[in-house]
Amino acid sequence: MATTAPPPLDTRFVSLDLIRGIAVMGILLMNIVAFAMPHGAYGNPCAFGGTGPADLAVWATNFVIADGKMRGLFSVLFGASxxxxxxxxQAKGDNPLLTHLxxxxxxxxxxxxHAYAIWFGDILMLYAVVGMVACIFRGMAAHRLLALGLSLIFAQxxxxxxxxxxxxxxxxxALAPDASADIVNAWAxxxxxxxxxxxxxxxRDLATYRGGYAGILGVRLGEEFWMPLKANGFSIIETLGLMLCGMAGLKSGFLTGEWERADYRRQLRIGYSIGLPAMVILAGLLLASGFGPVAQIGLGWALKTLFNPFVILGHASLIILWLKASPExxxxxxxxxxxxxxxxxxxxxSLVCTTLFYGYGFGLYGEMSRAPLYLVVLAVWILMLLWSKPWLDRFRYGPLEWLWRSLARRELQKIRR
Structure with missing residues (x-):
């Protein structure tokens, strides 16, 4: 991976926006389950939400193409951005480290x-903390960033x-004849x-999330206070690795669409020919295992983490090839x-989905099986596509992007075009 020259300051890379857009839409493919059902259903379709053919089919499809891959794309793009x-x-004469921090x-x-007032499944805290660490490696060459990033994913x-x-x-x-009560209880x-x-x-879970906002907030700040931090803690190393891969992708010109089409087609073949068959096999083994704890951790966490980068590479290559083929x-x-x-x-x-599912909104929490949830996903996607472009036709930034930029720079930014 050769390092390319820094781009002009006013360059807007459509490829970065397009990949990020697909990633932020695709994350909902998995998050919708966590919005609509008790926590255990996210990793185990047998835990809640129906085990009919349609429910298991959408779980398997998401496992193969989306679970960990869309968050991975988002992490890669975060590192690049x-x-x-x-x-x-730095090019403008500002302190790059202070700007970043x-x-x-x-x-x-x-x-x-977001985590405590809106929804427990936040990833922004994770990105902020890992981003503070990732900047240490910004001076490394693209090939070294890639090697380190992949090594961290392997370590995870x-x-x-x-x-x-x-x-x-x-x-x-626990299954031994002389097992102690503590061991048996731990396994149970x-x-x-x-x-x-x-x-x-x-x-108890259904009653909480079908109830009012005060009750849900009390649970978040009480017995579930550490849940967002624990959930993020499991993927710190992988997230850092993905961010470093994103930095490598920017420096090499891969993510900015500077490679030849033949190169992207080659990466597409490599990523999908290795990643997709592996994911199909893992999904089949998980279904056959009945989603026991050993299978969930070994197949659904360890091996999936190992093969996710291949599918992420395929997704990114396919998106850039689409952009090159249909730039308009x-x-x-x-x-x-x-x-x-x-x-x-x-x-x-998060605001739309918690309002739809939680008790202070429409109260649909736990009412829908897994497969019909994807009608909700489709509706939210349509909303994103309907409002984002008209907004940006009138304004320079999204509303929260403008607020974040203004706070970070300690002055109100011009928002109207």
């Missing part, structure tokens, strides 16, 4: 508000593999956490606009 902002700050500090605050997969071995040991000890607790929800726990696409322009407003669309999706 972060580096681009720092390079442009100011942006990450405000993003951390936005993420905390190995850590999940160690977790799987620990769970296998616990299972073996793990089965309850990762398997079908016990009726009393499911009833109206649909592409609308998706790119959604990508330019990814911050507003990400938080806006």
């Amino acid at each position: 972060m580096l681009l902002v720092m390079e442009r700050a 100011s942006r990450m500090t405000w993003l951390l605050l936005f993420g905390a508000i 997969a190995m850590l999940f593999g160690l977790m799987m071995l620990g769970i296998m040991t616990l299972r073996s000890q 607790d793990l089965l309850a956490q990762m398997g079908p929800m016990p009726p009393d726990e499911a009833a 696409s109206r649909l592409g322009a609308r998706i790119a606009a959604a990508g330019r407003m990814a911050f507003s669309n990400y938080l806006g999706t």
Whole structure:
């Protein structure tokens, strides 16, 4: 991966916007389950939400093409955009590190508000903290960034593999004839956490999220206070690796569309020929296993983390090839606009979905099985595409992008065109 020359300050890379737009839309393919159902349903379709053929089919489809891949694309683009902002700050004579840290500090605050006041599944806090670390590596050459990023992703997969071995040991000890009560109870607790929800726990969860805002906020600030931090903690190493890969992708010109079409086609073939068959096999093995804890961690976490980068590479290559083939696409322009407003669309999706599913809105939490949820996803996608481009035709930034930029620069930015 050769490093390209820095782009002009006023360059707008449509490829970055288009990939980011598809990523922010695609994240909802997985997040919709966490909005609409108890937490366990996200990783285990048998935990809640129906196990009919249609429900399992949409789970398997998302596992193969979206689960971890859309968040991965988003992380890659975050790393690329972060580096681009720092390079442009330096070119203008500003302190790139202070510019970056100011942006990450405000993003951390936005993420905390999102996690505790709106929805527990926030990734902004994770991005802010990891982004502060990722900037340390900004001076590395593209090939070194890529090598380090992939090594970190591999390390994350190995850590999940160690977790799987620990769970296998616990299972073996719990099933032994002379197992202690503590070991048996620990195994039972793990089965309850990762398997079908016990009726009393499911009833309590449904009552909470079908209730009013004050009750939900009380749970978030009480018994579930650490949930967003724990969930993010599991993917810190992988997220850093993906951000570094994004920085490499920017420096090499891959993400900015500077490679030849034949190069993107080659990367597409490599990514999909390795990643997609592996994901199909993993999905089949998970279904056959019944989603036991060992299978979930080993197949759904460790091995999926190992093969996700191949699918991410295929997705990114396919998107850029589409842009090269149809640079004037109206649909592409609308998706790119959604990508330019990814911050507003990400938080806006949380506001729309929590209002739709939680008790202080329409109260549909736990009422829909998995497959029909994707009609909601389609509706939210249409909303994103309908409002993003008209907004940007009139304004320079999305509303939250403008607020973030103004706070980070400590002065109101011009928003009207």
